[in-house]
Amino acid sequence: MFEQTISELSAALRAGEFSSVELTRAYLERISQLDGELNSYITVDAEGALAAAAEADRRIQAGDTSPLIGIPIAQKDIFCTDGVKTSCGSRMLDNFIAPYDATVITRMKQAGMVMLGKTNMDEFAMGSSNETSWYGPVKNPWDLERVPGGSSGGSAASVAARLAVASTGTDTGGSIRQPAALCGITGLKPTYGRVSRFGMIAFASSLDQAGTMTRSAEDAALLLQAMAGFDTADSTSAEEPVPDYSATLNDDLSGLKIGLPKEYFGEGLSSEMAKTIHAAIDEYKKMGAEVVEISLPNTHLAVPTYYVVAPAECSSNLSRFDGVRFGHRCEEPKDLEDLYKRSRGEGFGDEVKRRILMGAYALSAGYYDAYYLQAQKIRHLISDDFTRAFKEVDVIMGPTTPDSPFKLGEKASDPVSMYLSDIYTIAVNLAGLPGMSIPVEPMKGLPAGLQIIGNYFAEAKLLNVAHRYQQQTDWHRLIPEGYGA
Amino acid sequence: MQWEIVIGLEVHSQLATQSKIFSGAATAFGAEPNSQACGVDLGLPGVLPVLNREVVTMAVQFGTAIDAELGFRSVFARKNYFYPDLPKGYQISQFELPIVGRGDVDIELEDGTIKRVGVTRAHLEEDAGKSLHEDFQGCTGVDLNRAGTPLLEIVSEPDMRSAKEAVAYARKIHQIVQYLGICDGNMQEGSFRCDANVSVRPVGQAEFGTRAEIKNLNSFRFLEKAINYEVERQVDVIEGGGKVVQETRLYDADKDETRSMRSKEEANDYRYFPDPDLLPVEFDQAFVDEVTKDLPEMPDAKRQRLIEQYGLKVAEAVTLISSRALADYYEAAAESAGDAKLAANWVLGDLSGAMNKNNIAISAVPVSPAMLGGMIQRIIDNTISGKIAKQVFEAMWLGEGDADAIIEAKGLKQITDTGAIEKIVDEVIAANPSQAEQFRAGKEKMLGFFVGQVMKQSKGKANPQQVNALLRSKLS
Numbered sequence: 025m026f027e028q029t030i031s032e033l034s035a036a037l038r039a040g041e042f043s044s045v046e047l048t049r050a051y052l053e054r055i056s057q058l059d060g061e062l063n064s065y066i067t068v069d070a071e072g073a074l075a076a077a078a079e080a081d082r083r084i085q086a087g088d089t090s091p092l093i094g095i096p097i098a099q100k101d102i103f104c105t106d107g108v109k110t111s112c113g114s115r116m117l118d119n120f121i122a123p124y125d126a127t128v129i130t131r132m133k134q135a136g137m138v139m140l141g142k143t144n145m146d147e148f149a150m151g152s153s154n155e156t157s158w159y160g161p162v163k164n165p166w167d168l169e170r171v172p173g174g175s176s177g178g179s180a181a182s183v184a185a186r187l188a189v190a191s192t193g194t195d196t197g198g199s200i201r202q203p204a205a206l207c208g209i210t211g212l213k214p215t216y217g218r219v220s221r222f223g224m225i226a227f228a229s230s231l232d233q234a235g236t237m238t239r240s241a242e243d244a245a246l247l248l249q250a251m252a253g254f255d256t257a258d259s260t261s262a263e264e265p266v267p268d269y270s271a272t273l274n275d276d277l278s279g280l281k282i283g284l285p286k287e288y289f290g291e292g293l294s295s296e297m298a299k300t301i302h303a304a305i306d307e308y309k310k311m312g313a314e315v316v317e318i319s320l321p322n323t324h325l326a327v328p329t330y331y332v333v334a335p336a337e338c339s340s341n342l343s344r345f346d347g348v349r350f351g352h353r354c355e356e357p358k359d360l361e362d363l364y365k366r367s368r369g370e371g372f373g374d375e376v377k378r379r380i381l382m383g384a385y386a387l388s389a390g391y392y393d394a395y396y397l398q399a400q401k402i403r404h405l406i407s408d409d410f411t412r413a414f415k416e417v418d419v420i421m422g423p424t425t426p427d428s429p430f431k432l433g434e435k436a437s438d439p440v441s442m443y444l445s446d447i448y449t450i451a452v453n454l455a456g457l458p459g460m461s462i463p464v465e466p467m468k469g470l471p472a473g474l475q476i477i478g479n480y481f482a483e484a485k486l487l488n489v490a491h492r493y494q495q496q497t498d499w500h501r502l503i504p505e506g507y508g509a
Numbered sequence: 510m511q512w513e514i515v516i517g518l519e520v521h522s523q524l525a526t527q528s529k530i531f532s533g534a535a536t537a538f539g540a541e542p543n544s545q546a547c548g549v550d551l552g553l554p555g556v557l558p559v560l561n562r563e564v565v566t567m568a569v570q571f572g573t574a575i576d577a578e579l580g581f582r583s584v585f586a587r588k589n590y591f592y593p594d595l596p597k598g599y600q601i602s603q604f605e606l607p608i609v610g611r612g613d614v615d616i617e618l619e620d621g622t623i624k625r626v627g628v629t630r631a632h633l634e635e636d637a638g639k640s641l642h643e644d645f646q647g648c649t650g651v652d653l654n655r656a657g658t659p660l661l662e663i664v665s666e667p668d669m670r671s672a673k674e675a676v677a678y679a680r681k682i683h684q685i686v687q688y689l690g691i692c693d694g695n696m697q698e699g700s701f702r703c704d705a706n707v708s709v710r711p712v713g714q715a716e717f718g719t720r721a722e723i724k725n726l727n728s729f730r731f732l733e734k735a736i737n738y739e740v741e742r743q744v745d746v747i748e749g750g751g752k753v754v755q756e757t758r759l760y761d762a763d764k765d766e767t768r769s770m771r772s773k774e775e776a777n778d779y780r781y782f783p784d785p786d787l788l789p790v791e792f793d794q795a796f797v798d799e800v801t802k803d804l805p806e807m808p809d810a811k812r813q814r815l816i817e818q819y820g821l822k823v824a825e826a827v828t829l830i831s832s833r834a835l836a837d838y839y840e841a842a843a844e845s846a847g848d849a850k851l852a853a854n855w856v857l858g859d860l861s862g863a864m865n866k867n868n869i870a871i872s873a874v875p876v877s878p879a880m881l882g883g884m885i886q887r888i889i890d891n892t893i894s895g896k897i898a899k900q901v902f903e904a905m906w907l908g909e910g911d912a913d914a915i916i917e918a919k920g921l922k923q924i925t926d927t928g929a930i931e932k933i934v935d936e937v938i939a940a941n942p943s944q945a946e947q948f949r950a951g952k953e954k955m956l957g958f959f960v961g962q963v964m965k966q967s968k969g970k971a972n973p974q975q976v977n978a979l980l981r982s983k984l985s
Contacts, residue, residue, distance in 0.1 A: 104555045117554065124548055209828070223555040229785035258557050259788055311744065323651055337785055340587050343598020344552040351554075360649075387780035396782060416900055 026048060026186040027503070028490050030095055030243040033189060037084055037094045040127060044084065044094030048138050050075035051096045055140065055187050058507065061168065064182040066101045066159050067109050068141035076138040080386040083136055091246050093136030098188035101142035103150055104223040104233075111349045112225045113145040113157040113175075116345045116371030117351045127255045128192060128234050135250040144178030147373045148342065149199055149227040152445050153174050155436050156375040163432070164207060165504040166470055173203030180207035184471075190238040190247055192334040196231045197330050198424075198449025201461035204237055205424035207474020210490065212236045212244045212479050215481050216456035217262035218482060219248075220255030227339040228334035229260070231453040240500050241462065241490035245269035248483060267484050273491040278312025280347055280489065281417040287323035288448055290424030296467040301423045304464040304474045307473040307496055308421075308489075313382060318417060320409040325402050326451035327443055332386045332399035333454070337374075339383030345371060368385020378439065407455040412481045419489055423448055424461040424473035457485050462490045463499040471502075510748070511712040514740050516675045516705060517667035517718075520659050520682050522692045523636070524567050524955065526956040530559030530635050533602065538698045542641070542652035550638075552596030557786050560585075564633055564659045565790055566800045567691040568608045571661060573801045574685050575628055577612025583632075585787045589780045591653050599691030602634035602662075604781040608790060609661075614685065616677040626678050634660050655699075661691070667706065667717065672736035676729050679703055680831075684808045688833045702727045707739045709747070718743070719753040721758050723767055729860060735760035739767050795798040811836055819849035828857055834871045838878050845882020848889055855881060859902050875982035876905045884912035897921050897969050904968035924971045929981070930963070933971065934979045937962045948984050956980060 025047065028036065038046055052070050059065050072388060073096065080094035084334040104110045104122035106129075111117045125133065132139070146156040154162040154177025162177040164170040172181040176193030180203035183191050195213035204211025213235040224234055232326035236247040249269050255261045282305065289298060305315060346365025347353035354366030372380070386395035413420060435442040453460040457480060463472035472492075478486040494500050529536055532549035549556045572579045586604035600929060609631035615623050638656035640649050663682055669675045683701055686692035694701050708720035723739055738760075743753050753844040758767040806814070808830050815826040815836070830836045835856070843852035860881065864874060884901055887893050893901060893916060904915045916922055924930055938945050947957035956977075963976045 104912050222557050225554045340589050348593050389778045
């Protein structure tokens, strides 16, 4: 049961092999047995999950054949969930019970999915290791001394450890793809605007995008189908038609043009990683794909640009956490200034504070032109790199991360080294493109991810490319030791 | 030293939409605190703004009315600062690219000359909530009903040179937004409020002096008084050897003075940047044509037309167009009366007097234009005199019916029968021989005494022209 894909589970539910309540109960038991060590969930909503499962069973019995009905899912704790604590991994929102559902949550509820709980994450999605969470770090199920990546570390670990069939994540600079790579699962960050941001707690509004974290591209296609589409409540969501993502999964790849950016294979990339990525690309050659080297000349500017744009937006987005209306409020404030200073000082962790400070600085009078405006210009250059590349190739491939998962604490005191672990994923967010990470051959028993980048709204193509690889290989089926069924 | 006063105004005009600028919550005034604030207005985690299309229409109408350059692509920006009644910690406003660019309005000065005042820009923004300091012992309450209410902030050039000019400009903007129907203009409820930037400089000096900004002036009278106080204060400071500091000041109407709120050093760095939650607002000329095709006649055009069409004096026309509702009332009354001049006299005289006395707006006046017109017809056809008409008007105001019904019920029909008047005249002359003697001896003003006596005897109903003529012939 814990190894089945969404479509297999869906067929079993419809065939009456087991009910959604039974499936849900099994997952809840597994979570209570295994998550104490892993720490992938912040909140487990057993009661809500079982009620949703019972409702799904009724729908299934009434003949509803929706593909996601009755499937247990974990939601990143960044999505507001009506009546359920929504902490965003922060002490600031430890007491916050959201009074409404994010659009992503609403759509999944409508699809009949069963929410098991809310997954751990870096505080306000700021981090690449899940170590900034107020609720403690998540451990990597492949090696409990290593990080699962971040910020969607809990989502990635829960799927890898089979504590959820699938989960949602959000990706601002790599927060879906990097943990997916480090936990050996399939992560998809759609095009900016493909999935509504309404109800998703904002980190950097022009970069944030919700996506899927699953065991396979096939599952990702089903999940994205439910999530994607225009939302009147989000002005930045796209009014693009949503294709049938499952319909083109098996399209033939012969003649597919794959671009390998030389900048993604240079200094900083571990030789083992280079090797396993090239092996994966060879697999594509066997399927008839054509590989060409390309250049994305502004790649080296992506991390510095990101660390102006994202903190600038976050410094403003996080101003609403002021202790006045919701969230953490300090004890007995002396006056208004004291209320602000202590509520925010106590509520936010160090990484969040660091980014608020950087962002406020970059936006302040006298520095705006040199930082924020300059970063916006470079952002255009980075997008132009990709636009040029996609005139030549269908997809771009490379490593998702420079190396395998690092140890807990290894980079925690060195923010710049931490920031550089997102070097291959960040440019995709700056350009607003869709990107995926799929598991390839592990390196010394630790997962590695192949990143596939597509043109705007080419999610169907990415899923097709990922799925065909997963038809040829079994890396995505590997289960970490101790988490087998 | 001779000082020149330099004033620029920022007018915040609340747009008369049903719902807020970025949410679906209602905008009605005076509801229970926080009953008209949804998740977006509360700044809950995860919520996003969605622009109300109506505000774009209204801003474009305003821009067109002041002949401004329109921002066919404008951008919302965040103005970041912390305050309890600002839920998100930033206000969504427009900064570098406003929806309305440079335009002009003409104001009339006291000597009748027309002065052109530049409008630098007008931009859309959301209002903040209200902090309530009363009613909460040692605490502050926050009411977010007003948070997210749409505002059009209209910024003038520093073109005004006296408090009177500033008031004339503010009134003109007030008139324009009301004519367009994009703002109810209610200053008590804060739908229309002004900030004044005031500085002084020696006459002849080219560069501006240091300015102070006086915030939140919510009546034309306060605007004038606050500016006059501030000018005096600044001149005193400079003449006393001091320097005016750039700061924000608050006008205290009770004490008639301005007080420092915060100086430039304490001023916030608002860290403006384009709001990534909102797309740039873009429209084309076809949209402008569509939303401005049925614009009402603007005040200047209306004034000119009233003068030409009805033969009114400039001063009369200026007063009548002070509000669109008053001008509409006048035109309807003139139409119904068939005498535009007389209608103007009545609207500007007794009607305006009664409105002031009872402190009610033209929209709430109990006498309809048709009723007033009907009464004026009775004056024209000599059924009643102008003096009796005042009685009729008062009765109409009190809801006693239309003019004909009141004249009938009270028996106010004018006596025009020469025989009947002659009889009263004879009686009065006979009863006052010494006064008659004085008149005949050349004391012309005794005629007024006799007219008064005759009118008294007739209970005001005798036709005054006939009374005059008869008295003159009988006394000579």
